[in-house]
Amino acid sequence: MTRSVPFSLALTASIFSSTVPASATPYADRVISYSQGSTAASAYNNPNAALGEPSRVTPAGPTDAPVTPFNPPWPTSQLVSIGAGGSLTLELGVSAQDVAWNPYGIDLILFGNNGFKVNDYSVSESEWTTDGTLFTFDLAGASKVWVSDNNQDYYELVVPSDLTAQVDSLFPTDASGDFLKPVNPSLTSADFAGKNLAGIQELYAGSAGGTGFDLAWARKADGSQAGIGSARFVRIEVSQGKIELDGIAAVPEPATWALFGLALMGAAKLRSTAKRHHQPFGSTGTKPL
Ligand SMILES: [Ca+2]
Ligand SMILES: [Ca+2]
Numbered sequence: 001m002t003r004s005v006p007f008s009l010a011l012t013a014s015i016f017s018s019t020v021p022a023s024a025t026p027y028a029d030r031v032i033s034y035s036q037g038s039t040a041a042s043a044y045n046n047p048n049a050a051l052g053e054p055s056r057v058t059p060a061g062p063t064d065a066p067v068t069p070f071n072p073p074w075p076t077s078q079l080v081s082i083g084a085g086g087s088l089t090l091e092l093g094v095s096a097q098d099v100a101w102n103p104y105g106i107d108l109i110l111f112g113n114n115g116f117k118v119n120d121y122s123v124s125e126s127e128w129t130t131d132g133t134l135f136t137f138d139l140a141g142a143s144k145v146w147v148s149d150n151n152q153d154y155y156e157l158v159v160p161s162d163l164t165a166q167v168d169s170l171f172p173t174d175a176s177g178d179f180l181k182p183v184n185p186s187l188t189s190a191d192f193a194g195k196n197l198a199g200i201q202e203l204y205a206g207s208a209g210g211t212g213f214d215l216a217w218a219r220k221a222d223g224s225q226a227g228i229g230s231a232r233f234v235r236i237e238v239s240q241g242k243i244e245l246d247g248i249a250a251v252p253e254p255a256t257w258a259l260f261g262l263a264l265m266g267a268a269k270l271r272s273t274a275k276r277h278h279q280p281f282g283s284t285g286t287k288p289l
Helices: 004-019 197-204 254-276
Strands: 028-035 057-060 063-066 080-083 087-097 108-111 142-148 155-157 211-213 230-240 242-245 247-250
Touching: 080 087, 080 230, 087 247, 108 142, 108 230, 230 242
Parallel strands: none
Antiparallel strands: 028 087, 057 063, 080 242, 087 230, 108 211, 108 247, 142 155, 142 230
């Protein structure tokens, strides 16, 4: 074994760890407060179910099945319910950032347990299609999302009139996708009409779904723009009906990944340089980066 590979890996690890603390998670890692509200699904009363990564699998008979837009998570261990007059306030492991290069401007993604209606359950699961509407037995209640950077000053995220971003509605979770990548928020139910799972995944374009929010939507009480650049705290308030929440995610800060990419490129360059010289970096290896 040459020294070049361990050195490269150590370099990569040191740059990566200096920007991403080992404990940092892009998901919620603390419950600040929870009040279930009057019309919640009462058994779903554990707010810790909204911490961490959203569900990848959910119980199906004696085993687990992957979470798909046709097969949402359902047990009390995976979801918390919020009803009228209730609220849930969570702290993210890392702040969501309102940066221009986030896809579609989406900085924060909330995952519920809604699913696309299956047109015909009598055909085999691989042939299931949807008309694009959501489950009618579990309609998403009316909710508002608030964000804060200090857990004191909270600003409502007011969804622009040309978009519909409703918690526990579009877009049902597809755990084969990336929980940190938003779906194009301009897609509507009609875009999913007639789609099977592969068709839905094509529209998700690598995303795991969820409802995306832009911190630029934050408004002060007088309706003016809050101009909040980052948010560590997220509050969901329900005024009517109920919603279930599986988890929330901050779209990752690209600078972190750019640095990580640079570190990888540096490591690759070291390796290729070593290869070109037909020798590994030995104990006298002094190649500077
Ligand atoms: Ca944004
Ligand atoms: Ca969960």
